[in-house]
Amino acid sequence: MRRSTNESSLIVSASSRSQISEVYRLLRTKIQFFFKDQELKTVMVTSSQPGEGKSTTISNLAIAYAQEGKNVLLIDADLRKPSLHRMFSSLNNPGLSTVLAGNSEVLDSIQETGYERLSLLPSGPVLTNPSELIDSQTMRELLEQLKPQYDVILIDTPSVLEVSDTVLVSALCDGVIMVAAAGKVKKDHLKKAREQLDHVNARMLGIVMNRVM
Numbered sequence: 001m002r003r004s005t006n007e008s009s010l011i012v013s014a015s016s017r018s019q020i021s022e023v024y025r026l027l028r029t030k031i032q033f034f035f036k037d038q039e040l041k042t043v044m045v046t047s048s049q050p051g052e053g054k055s056t057t058i059s060n061l062a063i064a065y066a067q068e069g070k071n072v073l074l075i076d077a078d079l080r081k082p083s084l085h086r087m088f089s090s091l092n093n094p095g096l097s098t099v100l101a102g103n104s105e106v107l108d109s110i111q112e113t114g115y116e117r118l119s120l121l122p123s124g125p126v127l128t129n130p131s132e133l134i135d136s137q138t139m140r141e142l143l144e145q146l147k148p149q150y151d152v153i154l155i156d157t158p159s160v161l162e163v164s165d166t167v168l169v170s171a172l173c174d175g176v177i178m179v180a181a182a183g184k185v186k187k188d189h190l191k192k193a194r195e196q197l198d199h200v201n202a203r204m205l206g207i208v209m210n211r212v213m
């Protein structure tokens, strides 16, 4: 079911009955329960500041969805600090950056992860002008092209206050999950991040408190 990975951040496995795996399954279930009447096909994760646990959360949520039988595409839209290819021991070229730059086809850039039903579009190599690559129209067209092929598309992004691409991507998604690291997140940063997301009418699904305990 799962192959070995370089990182220990992937903790939801088929056999796992651990409390922490259960937390991600619960998150998946809660999203489906509270938003059952609304289409939630594209969901992104972000945070106010770096290092709060976005990539860990979205990867484990993606595995939880795939284990439930959904066809899942995970996209690494953090074009500056890509990490999902490492978590899934994949290559990072081609990827989203090469697709956006017109140097690869999207369908040729999507990889299997070793988890059934879970595919990965890694970020691709870090190019010199990442903000110029992610423009609304190209991203919108890309998501529209991919949507019919998956049950759910989960997108990892940089933190809101760090990089402006995140707000742009949030406006294209059906929902946004905020991750906040307990004991680290600053109330005013969280407020500022939410204001920026509200400004583009992003739909906030909820805040995941990470690193509690």
Ligand SMILES: Nc1ncnc2c1ncn2[C@@H]1O[C@H](COP(=O)(O)OP(=O)(O)OP(=O)(O)O)[C@@H](O)[C@H]1O
Pocket: 008, 009, 047, 049, 050, 051, 052, 053, 054, 055, 056, 057, 078, 081, 083, 158, 159, 210, 211, 212
């Ligand atoms: N709940 C947790 N408990 C312990 N360690 C965690 C937890 N969540 C994340 N980490 C660790 O914290 C580090 C940062 O996590 P992660 O890469 O998911 O954050 P990020 O928000 O994506 O960071 P960046 O802003 O750099 O992209 C990683 O080493 C990860 O393994």
Ligand SMILES: [Mg+2]
Pocket: 054, 055, 056, 078, 083, 156
């Ligand atoms: Mg990350």
